[in-house]
Amino acid sequence: MRTLAEELETLAKKEGARLFGVAPVERFKGAPQGHHPLDFLPEAQNVIVIGIPIPKRIINYHTLLKDSQIITGDFRQEYLQRYFYQVTGYDTINQRLEQIALLLTLFLEDRGIPTIYFPPTYGPYKDIQDRVPGQVGIFSMRHAATRAGLGEFGFNNVVVTPKYGPRVRFTALITAAELEPTPLLKEKLCKGRSCMACVKQCGTGALKISENLTVEEMMWYDPVSRTDIKTCRTNRLQAFCYGKCLRVCPVGT
Ligand code: SF4
Numbered sequence: 001m002r003t004l005a006e007e008l009e010t011l012a013k014k015e016g017a018r019l020f021g022v023a024p025v026e027r028f029k030g031a032p033q034g035h036h037p038l039d040f041l042p043e044a045q046n047v048i049v050i051g052i053p054i055p056k057r058i059i060n061y062h063t064l065l066k067d068s069q070i071i072t073g074d075f076r077q078e079y080l081q082r083y084f085y086q087v088t089g090y091d092t093i094n095q096r097l098e099q100i101a102l103l104l105t106l107f108l109e110d111r112g113i114p115t116i117y118f119p120p121t122y123g124p125y126k127d128i129q130d131r132v133p134g135q136v137g138i139f140s141m142r143h144a145a146t147r148a149g150l151g152e153f154g155f156n157n158v159v160v161t162p163k164y165g166p167r168v169r170f171t172a173l174i175t176a177a178e179l180e181p182t183p184l185l186k187e188k189l190c191k192g193r194s195c196m197a198c199v200k201q202c203g204t205g206a207l208k209i210s211e212n213l214t215v216e217e218m219m220w221y222d223p224v225s226r227t228d229i230k231t232c233r234t235n236r237l238q239a240f241c242y243g244k245c246l247r248v249c250p251v252g253t
Pocket residue numbers: 201202203204205206207227231232233235236241242243244245246
C-alpha cells in the first residue's frame with residue numbers, strides 16, 4: 001500500500017511538478033519570529049515543497065529573435081524579458097505551482113488534515129511586496145526547499161538542485177500530515193569561489209557574496225549571498241540579464 005507521502009508526490013507530479021520533498025518542522029529552527037511553520041499552523045508536522053523547472057529553451061530566451069524583421073532594436077530585449085520570459089519562465093510556472101499547491105491542500109483537508117499553502121511569488125501585487133521589509137515572502141520557499149532535501153543555496157542566492165541547477169521555481173505547503181521526511185542533500189553542488197559565474201556575469205552588480213564566509217565545504221542550507229533586489233529589478237532589463245544568474249550556472253543538465 002502506498003504511503004500518504006507517495007500519494008501526494010504522485011498527485012503533484014501528475015499535475016506537473018518535477019520535484020517533491022518533505023521537511024519536518026524541526027528543520028526550521030532559527031526561522032524569523034512569526035515565520036516558522038508552527039506560527040502558521042500550530043499543529044504542523046511537515047512542510048511539503050514542490051518544484052517546477054524552467055524549460056531549457058525558455059531560460060535561453062536571449063538567443064531568440066536575433067534575425068527578426070518584426071521585433072527589432074532595443075524593443076527585442078524588452079519584448080524577450082518583460083513579455084516572453086516573464087510569462088513563460090515565471091508567471092506560468094508560478095501559476096501552475098499555485099494550482100498544484102491548492103490541489104494538495106484540498107486533498108489533505110478532505111482527509112481531515114489541516115494544511116495551508118502560500119503564493120510562490122508576489123506576482124502582480126508589487127505594491128504589497130514593496131511594503132514588506134526586504135521584500136521577502138512571509139514563508140521562504142528557498143529555505144523550505146533546502147530543508148526538504150531538494151537543493152542548497154548557491155552563490156546566486158537561489159536554490160541549486162542536482163538535476164536542474166538553479167533553474168527551478170518552488171512553492172510550499174505546511175501540513176499537520178505525518179509524512180516520511182526526504183533526506184537532506186549530502187552532495188555539494190555549488191562550485192563556490194572556483195566558479196563565481198553567476199556573480200561575475202550579473203549585469204547589474206546586484207549579487208554580493210556574504211563576507212566572512214567560512215563554510216566553503218559545508219552544505220549551505222541558508223543563503224551565502226545577498227541580492228540587492230532594487231538594483232536587480234531596476235536595471236536588469238537594460239542590462240539584458242533577467243535570469244542570467246540562473247542560466248550561467250553549470251550545475252544541472
Ligand atoms: S536577474 Fe540579472 S541583475 Fe538580477 S541578480 Fe540575476 S543576473 Fe543579476
